[in-house]
Amino acid sequence: MKQKRRSESASNLPKSPTGITGLDEITGGGLPAGRPTLVCGSAGCGKTMLAVEFLVRGATEFGEPGVFMMFEENAAELSANVRSLGFDLDLLVRQKKIALDHVHLERSEIEEAGDYDLEGLFIRLGHAIDSIGAKRVVLDTVEALFAGLSNHAILRAELRRLFRWLKDRGMTAVITGEKGEASITRYGLEEYVADCVITLDHRVDEQISTRRLRVLKYRGSAHGTNEYPFIIGESGFSVLPITSLRLDHSAPTERLSTGIARLDEMLGGQGVFRGSSVLVSGSSGTGKSSLGATFAEAACRRGERSLLFAYEESSAQIVRNMRSIGIDLAPWLKKGLLQIHASRPSLQGLEQHLVTMHDTVKAFRPAVIVVDPISNLTLERTEAEEKPTLMRLVDFLKQQQITTLFTSLTTGGSVTNAAEDSQIGISSLMDAWLLLSNVEFNGERNRMIFVLKSRGMAHSNQVREFVLSGAGIDLVDVYLGADRVLTGTARVAQAALEHSAAELRRDNHERKLRQLASKRKAIEAQIAALKSEGEAEEAEVKFTIAQETLQETVTRQNSSAMAQLRGGAKAVNKSTKGKR
Amino acid sequence: MSTMTKAYELRLYVAGQTAKSVTAIANLKRICETHLAGQYRIEVIDLIKTPQLAAGDQILAVPALVRRLPEPIIKIIGDLSNEERVLVGLDVQPVKE
Numbered sequence: 001m002k003q004k005r006r007s008e009s010a011s012n013l014p015k016s017p018t019g020i021t022g023l024d025e026i027t028g029g030g031l032p033a034g035r036p037t038l039v040c041g042s043a044g045c046g047k048t049m050l051a052v053e054f055l056v057r058g059a060t061e062f063g064e065p066g067v068f069m070m071f072e073e074n075a076a077e078l079s080a081n082v083r084s085l086g087f088d089l090d091l092l093v094r095q096k097k098i099a100l101d102h103v104h105l106e107r108s109e110i111e112e113a114g115d116y117d118l119e120g121l122f123i124r125l126g127h128a129i130d131s132i133g134a135k136r137v138v139l140d141t142v143e144a145l146f147a148g149l150s151n152h153a154i155l156r157a158e159l160r161r162l163f164r165w166l167k168d169r170g171m172t173a174v175i176t177g178e179k180g181e182a183s184i185t186r187y188g189l190e191e192y193v194a195d196c197v198i199t200l201d202h203r204v205d206e207q208i209s210t211r212r213l214r215v216l217k218y219r220g221s222a223h224g225t226n227e228y229p230f231i232i233g234e235s236g237f238s239v240l241p242i243t244s245l246r247l248d249h250s251a252p253t254e255r256l257s258t259g260i261a262r263l264d265e266m267l268g269g270q271g272v273f274r275g276s277s278v279l280v281s282g283s284s285g286t287g288k289s290s291l292g293a294t295f296a297e298a299a300c301r302r303g304e305r306s307l308l309f310a311y312e313e314s315s316a317q318i319v320r321n322m323r324s325i326g327i328d329l330a331p332w333l334k335k336g337l338l339q340i341h342a343s344r345p346s347l348q349g350l351e352q353h354l355v356t357m358h359d360t361v362k363a364f365r366p367a368v369i370v371v372d373p374i375s376n377l378t379l380e381r382t383e384a385e386e387k388p389t390l391m392r393l394v395d396f397l398k399q400q401q402i403t404t405l406f407t408s409l410t411t412g413g414s415v416t417n418a419a420e421d422s423q424i425g426i427s428s429l430m431d432a433w434l435l436l437s438n439v440e441f442n443g444e445r446n447r448m449i450f451v452l453k454s455r456g457m458a459h460s461n462q463v464r465e466f467v468l469s470g471a472g473i474d475l476v477d478v479y480l481g482a483d484r485v486l487t488g489t490a491r492v493a494q495a496a497l498e499h500s501a502a503e504l505r506r507d508n509h510e511r512k513l514r515q516l517a518s519k520r521k522a523i524e525a526q527i528a529a530l531k532s533e534g535e536a537e538e539a540e541v542k543f544t545i546a547q548e549t550l551q552e553t554v555t556r557q558n559s560s561a562m563a564q565l566r567g568g569a570k571a572v573n574k575s576t577k578g579k580r
Numbered sequence: 581m582s583t584m585t586k587a588y589e590l591r592l593y594v595a596g597q598t599a600k601s602v603t604a605i606a607n608l609k610r611i612c613e614t615h616l617a618g619q620y621r622i623e624v625i626d627l628i629k630t631p632q633l634a635a636g637d638q639i640l641a642v643p644a645l646v647r648r649l650p651e652p653i654i655k656i657i658g659d660l661s662n663e664e665r666v667l668v669g670l671d672v673q674p675v676k677e
Binding site for chain 1: 593595596600603604627628631634638639640642644653654655657658660662665666668
């Protein structure tokens with residue numbers, strides 16, 4: 001029974017949350033409560049910052065006052081240093097939530113004459129703990145004692161006693177130590193503090209510095225053993241993972257306009273899903289940034305906040321340049337609906353950028369984010385390194401239901417498979433992928449856009465021409481000519497050609513109709529002429545007949561008259577009878 | 581002449597009546613009587629009773645002797661059993677007898 005209870009308490013080792021983003025996640029809840037933890041690393045790696053944040057968060061968030069005993073800086077220096085992280089130590093001291101004690105030890109000012117111990121340190125620490133009812137203690141950096149005191153035998157014995165004493169008093173302590181050459185710390189402090197050891201590291205790869213944290217040892221508790229990137233940002237210490245790697249974000253069905261009506265049309269008529277990630281890739285000058293700015297501006301128009309991370313242009317430059325295509329960002333900036341964060345990618349490592357993004361997003365709570373371009377952040381990275389980091393970012397944004405547009409610079413020039421291949425690393429994380437490309441034809445380059453993929457919606461399979469003008473972005477149907485699409489002036493020429501052809505046809509029709517009409521008139525005239533000719537002929541014929549009849553009558557009268565005259569009426573009768 | 585009239589203001593920090601404390605107090609009195617007769621004043625502070633005084637003189641190790649006057653402030657730690665080092669620390673010329 002007793003044994004069972006003990007094993008239970010061992011598996012549920014009481015932990016003291018640090019309140020530091022990510023660290024509690026790695027350690028499964030915080031540092032071992034009531035025990036000392038050793039934090040070591042080389043100079044400038046952030047030991048003091050971690051210790052201060054542990055104390056400040058404990059005092060402000062977990063109701064555990066703390067004592068900060070410093071051996072290197074003095075209280076005023078420390079207060080000034082951590083003010084940049086937004087910690088007001090002076091205020092906390094006045095509120096009796098934190099006690100600061102600066103231990104100054106200068107070897108040259110001290111003469112050693114006989115046997116001594118460090119009871120004075122114990123008394124000071126005990127007094128500080130009692131004065132505010134502290135639960136947490138930081139000793140930063142206790143190793144300075146080794147430089148101040150010559151009798152290391154006494155010092156070691158006293159340190160061992162100190163850590164024991166802290167444990168007995170139930171203090172959750174953070175002891176910082178300088179990194180040693182062969183051992184974890186220079187003076188082998190790990191020998192005394194064996195419960196939990198965290199190492200910090202500050203590395204420079206290809207001129208980009210990255211801070212990393214590792215939980216080397218955590219007695220009695222499972223912990224992440226990897227090296228985790230961390231940063232010291234404006235709101236303190238942050239250790240990645242800043243989000244879990246679970247895939248459990250919800251999927252809203254609401255759709256957002258991209259700000260370009262024709263593009264929305266291509267994306268199933270309504271634009272992209274809220275909370276989805278959109279990748280816009282293309283080589284330089286294909287209009288990625290313009291598309292991104294339009295997207296951000298559209299969100300502002302809807303009254304939503306949007307955040308633009310720019311890694312190529314300054315804020316002022318973006319505002320100026322976007323004005324040239326009819327997108328005025330300045331009023332939105334003034335209104336506070338739009339924020340532009342411009343920085344150089346090489347300013348800091350990828351992790352640092354991501355944590356900065358994370359912090360900014362948490363502070364600003366935007367509905368739409370544009371990252372222009374994501375490819376610059378990952379320049380010097382291998383895919384194995386960048387993918388998990390970007391995945392964390394994408395997952396985080398999805399969980400916050402933030403719609404994100406990433407632009408990505410590709411090296412491929414035109415619409416080739418190379419352009420698509422270069423994005424494999426992040427494309428699988430994206431919900432929609434728009435490909436922008438340049439087509440060179442007929443002595444000019446024109447921009448084209450098509451939807452490569454768009455999860456969960458019907459989308460157009462058409463290539464459209466992407467036109468930037470003073471009135472913004474528009475998409476225009478391309479002309480499909482002989483085996484190729486026509487864009488730019490070729491498209492305009494083709495359009496003019498078709499227009500004139502139509503005109504010509506219309507003219508032709510009119511002419512034909514006119515011809516027909518006049519022909520009809522001619523025929524009618526002919527008919528009339530023929531008719532009158534017929535009538536004339538008829539009259540002639542009738543006249544001739546009449547003439548001949550008259551002649552015959554006259555002849556007959558004449559001959560009968562002659563016969564009478566000749567008296568041979570019989571003979572005449574005979575001859576006429578014979579004729580018949 | 582002036583060096584002879586120099587007044588030594590000494591403060592001895594101890595933590596309770598431990599063996600080291602007792603030894604230190606005894607050593608200090610003996611050294612002062614021998615070399616600084618009539619020119620010194622000793623104040624013994626027990627940090628167990630007044631812990632708030634430890635920070636003021638930056639006391640870490642005890643017993644600790646602080647020479648407050650003459651300036652500059654000088655600190656000597658230990659039970660003062662090494663008389664020679666105490667005198668060097670206090671910057672006192674030993675009186676040869």
